[in-house]
Amino acid sequence: MGDGDVPELLPVGVGVEGAGRSPRPGELAPQPPIRTPDGRPARLDDLLDDGFALLACRPLTPGEDRLARAVPARILTVLPPGAACPGAENTSYAIDTTGALGSWLRGGAVLLRPDRVVLAAQHGEGESLVESAHAWAQVLAPPGPAA
Secondary structure (H helix, E strand, C coil): CCCCCCCCCCCCCCCCHHHHCCCCCCCECCCCCEECCCCCEECHHHHCCCCEEEEECCCCCHHHHHHHHHCCEEEEEEECCCCCCCCCCCCCEEEECCCHHHHHHCCCEEEECCCCEEEEEECCCCCCHHHHHHHHHHHHCCCCCCC
């Protein structure tokens, strides 16, 4: 191996092994291949800013939208393989080329920390991303003493 060669340190497929189960707080988000609205191949990190991100494979609830704006978090709607984005310039969408990201989201939504670890998740009926995030906020920043 020459000086310019990069050794393969991670097995092929690393970063998508969690795609068969629902997201859980504390887990690293997978990095399956995706496509940008204009059709370019990318990784999830390529489409997210350096801050928080809210990913969903469905329209956000009003509470989730308020949460994303309050944090603030980049909102990214994940579309299924073969779906057409509503406009090539619309950067709030990504096409899940393998279905792995949509499978991981399981019809729900996740709030990712800047390091791409799941902070809060919603992936079933009766669950709330907003309530999950609120519970974590109470742990991370409990209210101060009353004045």
